[in-house]
Amino acid sequence: MTTTDIGPNTGPRETVRRPSRFLRNLSPKIAMLPLIFTACVVFLGGTLWTVLYSFTKSGLLPRLSWVGLDQYERLWSSRKWIVSIENLALYGICSLIGTLVIGFTLAALLDRKIRGEAVFRSIFLYPFALSFIVTGLVWQWILNPELGLQNVVREWGWTSFTFDPLNNPEIVMFGLLIAGLWQGTGLIMCIMLAGLRGIDEDIWKAARVDGIGTVKTYIRVIIPMMRPVFVTSLVLIAAGIVKLYDLVVAQTSGGPGISSEVPAKYVMTAMFGGQNLGQGFAASSMMLLMVVIILIPWAYLEFGGKKHG
Amino acid sequence: MADTGMLNAAAAVTQPLRGTLAAGPRGPKPKNKFSRSNIIIYGTLFVVALYYALPLYVMIVTSLKGLPEIRMGNIFAPPLEVTFQPWVKAWQEACTGINCDGLSRGFWNSVRILIPSVILSVAIASVNGYALSMWKFKGSEVFFTILMIGAFIPYQVMLYPIVILLREAGLYGSLTGLVLVHVAFGMPINTLLFRNYFASIPEELFKAARVDGAGFWAIFFKIILPMSLPICVVALIIQVTGIWNDFLFGVTYISSPDRYPMTVQLNNIVNSVQGVKEYNVNMAATLLTGLVPLVIYFASGKLFVRGIAAGAVKG
CATH class of the missing domain: 1.10.3720.10 (MetI-like)
Known part of the structure; x- marks a missing residue:
């Protein structure tokens, strides 16, 4: 939105279109939120988390005290x-x-x-x-x-x-x-x-x-x-x-x-x-x-x- | 005769072995039904079929015998005296730990897990598939790829982070939490299923609706959803059998034995170390647990095969 007053080259039409480009396809993006959450947080995030914590001394609870391999x-x-x-x-x-x-x-x-x-x-x-x-x-x-x-x-x-x-x-x-x-x-x-x-x-x-x-x-x-x-x-x-x-x-x-x-x-x-x-x-x-x-x-x-x- | 190619193979199924292959210059040989190769084929199939059918037979037979008869007799022998007592006991009285109200508790827990999980996952997967095939946006394929790679990651890797997520949401140990886990892990295969199905819908249909001013949800509910009944049934079959048969998530995310799904309760009943082993009750309980997927399997026939074939192409 702040791009509106960047320079004279940007015509008024552009300024209107830019935010709407994201909004226009908003429905599919909202509909895909469960997928995005599952893919990024549960699958990807979970995997990275586990690998990361495998280098720690976690016992009863996970904690970030590094012990290398x-x-x-x-x-x-x-x-x-x-x-x-x-x-x-x-x-x-x-x-x-x-x-x-x-x-x-x-x-x-x-x-x-x-x-x-x-x-x-x-x-x-x-x-x-x-x-x-x-x-x-x-x-x-x-x-x-x-x-x-x-x-x-x-x-x-x-x-x-x-x-x-x-x-x-x-x-x-x-x-x-x-x-x-x-x-x-x-x-x-x-x-x-x-x-x-x-x-x-x-x-x-x-x-x-x-x-x-x-x-x-x-x-x-x-x-x-x-x-x-x-x-x-x-x-x-x-x-x-x-x-x-x-x-x-x-x-x-x-x-x-x-x-x-x-x-x-x-x-x-x-x-x-x-x-x-x-x-x-x-x-x-x-x-x-x-x-x-x-x-x-x-x-x-x-x-x-x-x-x- | 059947030299019109493989498309006619289905029609030619009943023809003897070489009938379809021998459309050579001299025509098919007159074929002896009891030829050596036929005996080998049917013999092998029959013996192998015995190996596959045997456990089901043993389960049924054992569950209908009394304990003394089991101790005396042959595991393959049909019951001398048919009794349904083991079934009643498995359903109403079998003990897990201190609870002695039978498998019925696990059954109803499984039903309570199954219904919302299946509805939610089919709903979400159909919307995902629809968005992925017709409303692609920047990054949508990336998310989909991550999701599909996630399907190959061993569940054990993600188990604990999900414990933390559920605990933060206040759902750890509850049926709702388990439902969400099932929805998440069912998502890759079902999304793929719907995405591939929707990709085959002609684009013109979609464009025409767009021109008429229909939006994302209007197109989905008015055009796409009515067309997707067959694929919904396939997804339903995959999810019902998958969730009903789950053990790992049930044992991980349910904290109290009161709420264990049927598979977990079954394992606790049969593998409990205390008391006399009641093999007939155990087999009745095992059969009861297997009944739901078996009924679905035998009732759905070809759709089941289609479902697992769809699962197979996910690679």
């Missing part, structure tokens, strides 16, 4: 954190491979123009509608050593059969994996199926004319063509893995001992259970770092590549 040093010398990271790596790799392989195989089988496709699809996908808590509790019951699957197989006559992952620290992560795959593969199957449906029928005809077998066509031709679908799936699975928390809480509560702890649970315990905020902030900042490491190559491939091309 002390929290991170403590974090990485904590046995529980190391176990959490190892567990997440093991679970993550198996889950990534398992979900992609099962998801794609199921999608490919369903894409073979079979009868009852809709029935199979809804059976494979329904677990995805259920929460991780429900998933964890059901599988905890099925994997119950005295009354569950192990018992049934023993009753069938295989008396030495042992499958008790939830009480065996060595394989507890696989117990979680069985449940995690059950819950999550349906989604990836759906995405893969959509990808397969988008592939031109002519490709299949060409492959048949050339006498290439079905399996070989999938591996050599179809999968390379579905690269974007695989990348999307990969990002989705990876983002889900880092968040792994509810399933562990419901199925094993981190046990036996600390053998199925995961980073997200470490954060929660430090922040809300142990009154050890600094550790919680440092651990969650490490989780953020993991996501960044996963996402940057992907973002580069997806968006960086397009710009150059």
Whole structure:
């Protein structure tokens, strides 16, 4: 508004238009306030706040007394954190491979123009509608050593059969994996199926004319063509893995001992259970770092590549 | 026959395996229904379907048995004597800590969280999507990008700052606070959904309304909103299942067990260490908690798939 009397060059029209330019589009700006608040204050502000406070000595309450990287040093010398990271790596790799392989195989089988496709699809996908808590509790019951699957197989006559992952620290992560795959593969199957449906029928005809077998066509031709679908799936699975928390809480509560702890649970315990905020902030900042490491190559491939091309 | 390309694939679904592929010079081979590849395909699908269907079956069967029968028998065996007692007990009497009024409390808490959260988030997301696709202003894309990046940040990073924000607003521990958290975290995916949907609406429609002198809200309520019913349903499905299934926010932002949502209460009931483990009651409680999203899933059919596919393209 004060620009009105800057100089003779500014005509009267300009002076009227300038403030109104902001006002004219005021409605969308007001309407977007919740979004602007969420994006800038909650997401961006919250993230920066946590990273900032991870360099402080915060205990019961957050306070700004700097300790440099002390929290991170403590974090990485904590046995529980190391176990959490190892567990997440093991679970993550198996889950990534398992979900992609099962998801794609199921999608490919369903894409073979079979009868009852809709029935199979809804059976494979329904677990995805259920929460991780429900998933964890059901599988905890099925994997119950005295009354569950192990018992049934023993009753069938295989008396030495042992499958008790939830009480065996060595394989507890696989117990979680069985449940995690059950819950999550349906989604990836759906995405893969959509990808397969988008592939031109002519490709299949060409492959048949050339006498290439079905399996070989999938591996050599179809999968390379579905690269974007695989990348999307990969990002989705990876983002889900880092968040792994509810399933562990419901199925094993981190046990036996600390053998199925995961980073997200470490954060929660430090922040809300142990009154050890600094550790919680440092651990969650490490989780953020993991996501960044996963996402940057992907973002580069997806968006960086397009710009150059 | 079906060589009109993939657009006809849907119509050709019922045809046998190679029927559509073999439109070569010699025409399709006569096909044996029990060919080796068909047996492999159906066999694999059937076995895998068993793995997926089993937990639901076990949940139902266990919840209908009496405790002695569970201790004696086989987890997969159907109940010899059907009893609904575990369901009644899970709903009315199951204990969490000192409260013994069952899951019903959690159920009603979840409903009280769900309804305002879903309405608010769909309302806000539709307005956001509308503003982002038709009323772009300087910086609007920047805010949107920040919001979408925020969707990938692990929730744990933002949990504590939100505790502070809610405490400052006097909402920490209350259902209202949790509703706001759900609205915030549901915003990226739903805004994206609406933005992409509105981007496909022809611009002429919007311009014509502008020429007629309609403003931001008039266009939204009179033209855009009536057109967006299908996408609203998709957003609704995403939000209802997402909020109903939430555990992390419920356990973080609700301070008193009286107000815990159903998932949190369920976990407390089943994983409580005291007392005899009543597996039938636990499974009835688990099934009760899963019922709402399951009903939505089976009732909505293709829309559910569309919703999650929309969620999938957010990357």
